[in-house]
Amino acid sequence: MTGEAGAGAAGLVMDPAATTKRAPPPDRLGSRITATPDTYVIGHFGIARVTDPDWSLRIDGLVGNVLRISLPQLRALPSVTVTAVLECFGNPLQPAIPVRRAANVRWRGVPVRALLDAARVRPRASIVWARGLDSGQFDGTDCACYLKDLPLATVAERGIIAYEMNGEPLTSEHGFPARLFVPGYFGTCNVKWLAALTLAGRRPEHLFTTRLYQRAEPGADAPVPVRDLDVTSLITSPREGQTVRPGTVTIRGWAWGAVPVTAVDVGVRDTWQPAELEPGGAGDFAWQRFSAVRRFGPGDYRIQVRATDCRGRVQPRAGARNQIHEVSLQVRGDS
Numbered sequence: 239m240t241g242e243a244g245a246g247a248a249g250l251v252m253d254p255a256a257t258t259k260r261a262p263p264p265d266r267l268g269s270r271i272t273a274t275p276d277t278y279v280i281g282h283f284g285i286a287r288v289t290d291p292d293w294s295l296r297i298d299g300l301v302g303n304v305l306r307i308s309l310p311q312l313r314a315l316p317s318v319t320v321t322a323v324l325e326c327f328g329n330p331l332q333p334a335i336p337v338r339r340a341a342n343v344r345w346r347g348v349p350v351r352a353l354l355d356a357a358r359v360r361p362r363a364s365i366v367w368a369r370g371l372d373s374g375q376f377d378g379t380d381c382a383c384y385l386k387d388l389p390l391a392t393v394a395e396r397g398i399i400a401y402e403m404n405g406e407p408l409t410s411e412h413g414f415p416a417r418l419f420v421p422g423y424f425g426t427c428n429v430k431w432l433a434a435l436t437l438a439g440r441r442p443e444h445l446f447t448t449r450l451y452q453r454a455e456p457g458a459d460a461p462v463p464v465r466d467l468d469v470t471s472l473i474t475s476p477r478e479g480q481t482v483r484p485g486t487v488t489i490r491g492w493a494w495g496a497v498p499v500t501a502v503d504v505g506v507r508d509t510w511q512p513a514e515l516e517p518g519g520a521g522d523f524a525w526q527r528f529s530a531v532r533r534f535g536p537g538d539y540r541i542q543v544r545a546t547d548c549r550g551r552v553q554p555r556a557g558a559r560n561q562i563h564e565v566s567l568q569v570r571g572d573s
């Protein structure tokens with residue numbers, strides 16, 4: 239299906255092309271809330287445009303009461319607004335390459351828990367299969383849908399069915415009419431163009447569940463699915479390659495992870511000093527501002543930034559998708 243635009247399932251148009259539709263550079267990410275046009279876009283099979291006016295979300299599987307919820311019904315339910323990071327894990331075929339695709343978005347939607355309660359989830363259920371309407375080919379494999387599986391406990395605790403982003407209905411690129419969003423989990427888990435949540439007692443076999451997006455984690459003897467965000471930080475200013483006059487420069491950006499970040503250090507020519515860091519609250523998955531004012535004489539510099547979280551995890555120096563971020567700075571002229 240990749241490579242040809244056209245109608246897929248009834249009421250759906252797939253617009254294929256490259257997986258990455260948009261990836262603004264870090265210096266576009268200076269605002270606390272990332273404007274929707276500056277929010278990166280990823281679709282493994284392209285972008286789906288849901289044209290079906292009768293779209294509904296189905297909740298089925300290990301439930302006492304199969305639900306079908308239309309968009310007007312979803313919008314009529316009590317909603318929550320959550321500001322949280324959306325971050326891409328990166329290309330699952332190159333899991334150690336940093337891609338720095340991230341945004342901090344204001345989401346509005348319905349807590350999944352309310353829908354699960356209405357569906358009367360059976361005690362045997364432990365996993366939620368979330369299915370998107372998009373289909374196509376990725377890495378030479380034909381997929382009838384995009385599918386992720388997530389622990390029921392986490393989805394029930396903090397998952398939402400999001401239908402607004404930054405105060406506006408979701409755009410097609412970001413998952414119209416509705417997507418799953420689980421704060422603290424990687425973007426890959428947040429299924430766009432959501433069609434169904436199926437309650438199950440086991441993991442589904444699928445390219446995007448059990449084959450790609452698996453990784454080794456300390457303490458686990460088998461690879462685990464990619465879910466919890468890594469400890470990460472990103473320099474938004476100065477921008478890569480910027481030239482400034484000698485004097486003071488404020489180095490600023492954002493830090494985040496699956497648990498609060500407790501320290502950010504800024505390195506200039508391998509001398510590390512702590513940055514100012516706003517505190518992160520437990521259970522708060524928005525990004526945290528860091529800043530550091532440093533004095534620079536004429537010369538060429540590399541500025542690096544390294545976050546540590548409340549569990550003591552530190553960004554690796556190299557060889558990892560969340561390796562420390564660096565920008566180069568040229569300081570020229572008289573002070």
Ligand SMILES: Nc1nc2c(c(=O)[nH]1)N[C@H]1C(S)=C(S)[C@@H](COP(=O)(O)O)O[C@H]1N2
Pocket residue numbers: 277278279280281282283324325326327370371372384411412413424425426427428429430431
């Ligand atoms: N249905 C569907 N949902 C999806 C994807 C996809 O290809 N299909 N890509 C995932 C990945 S890898 C990421 S990083 C996020 C990106 O969300 P965004 O495009 O709104 O930034 O969507 C996720 N949800």
Ligand SMILES: [Mo]
Pocket residue numbers: 280325326327328425426
């Ligand atoms: Mo992603």
